[in-house]
Amino acid sequence: MNEKKKSDPVDEPIEMIVPRSKVSLSPSAGSIVALRDGRLMWLWSPGGADPLKPMMANYSTDGGRTWSDPRPMKLDSGAELLSVIGPSVKRLKSGPLAMTHRSDVTKGAHYLDRASVTSFHLSRDEGESWSAGVDVAPRTIHANREDTTVDGLVQLAGGRLLLPLQKVIGPTPTGQGGVSRFGQTFGDGRADNLWVSFVYYSDDEGRSWQRSRNEVFATIDRGAGGIYGLGE
Numbered sequence: 001m002n003e004k005k006k007s008d009p010v011d012e013p014i015e016m017i018v019p020r021s022k023v024s025l026s027p028s029a030g031s032i033v034a035l036r037d038g039r040l041m042w043l044w045s046p047g048g049a050d051p052l053k054p055m056m057a058n059y060s061t062d063g064g065r066t067w068s069d070p071r072p073m074k075l076d077s078g079a080e081l082l083s084v085i086g087p088s089v090k091r092l093k094s095g096p097l098a099m100t101h102r103s104d105v106t107k108g109a110h111y112l113d114r115a116s117v118t119s120f121h122l123s124r125d126e127g128e129s130w131s132a133g134v135d136v137a138p139r140t141i142h143a144n145r146e147d148t149t150v151d152g153l154v155q156l157a158g159g160r161l162l163l164p165l166q167k168v169i170g171p172t173p174t175g176q177g178g179v180s181r182f183g184q185t186f187g188d189g190r191a192d193n194l195w196v197s198f199v200y201y202s203d204d205e206g207r208s209w210q211r212s213r214n215e216v217f218a219t220i221d222r223g224a225g226g227i228y229g230l231g232e
Helices: none
Strands: 031-034 040-044 056-060 085-091 097-106 115-123 161-169 179-181 184-186 194-202
Touching: 031 085, 040 085, 115 161
Parallel strands: none
Antiparallel strands: 031 040, 040 056, 085 097, 097 115, 161 194, 179 184
């Protein structure tokens, strides 16, 4: 009879309640990757752009049961890696860590008027430092209408990187809510606009990116029940 081997802690299914005061003090949950020394690294963005704050990381040495205090991420230059929301970290087949996130660069009067950028970074030292950001999507006055969500970065078997995004098409609302259309009041000012989803892809490990030609969206009751961009 073969002796049952003790599983590695990272491979054992566990259920833990992690205090929000400790990890992921963010509007988005963050993204986790296993480091080569066995630790888990949990990356999260602090949210908000006034002022921009550094992306943070917590570490676990026991498979996620306990976590370190957060510490700020740095660029290769030594500057802080400033972020807003939506980090996604993956280990590339070639070895380095790859990470995307969204960071605001220009504020506007309304949240759909802010110019923001989705950036791609590489780390060759297990997250100790990160390369300067490469723009995934072109910077335009309404760039933040193309939003990425947390933990969406994928690498296919052939090496291609995919990053799903969603885009809102329509007029900029005049307020944060209370938009009335056809006798219906929407709590979210963007709810009466059209949302579509698509991907940006890279065949050179993030050095350059192209947008997919196709877009997808879903409707309920031929649109009467709502239009959804298949985003988050």
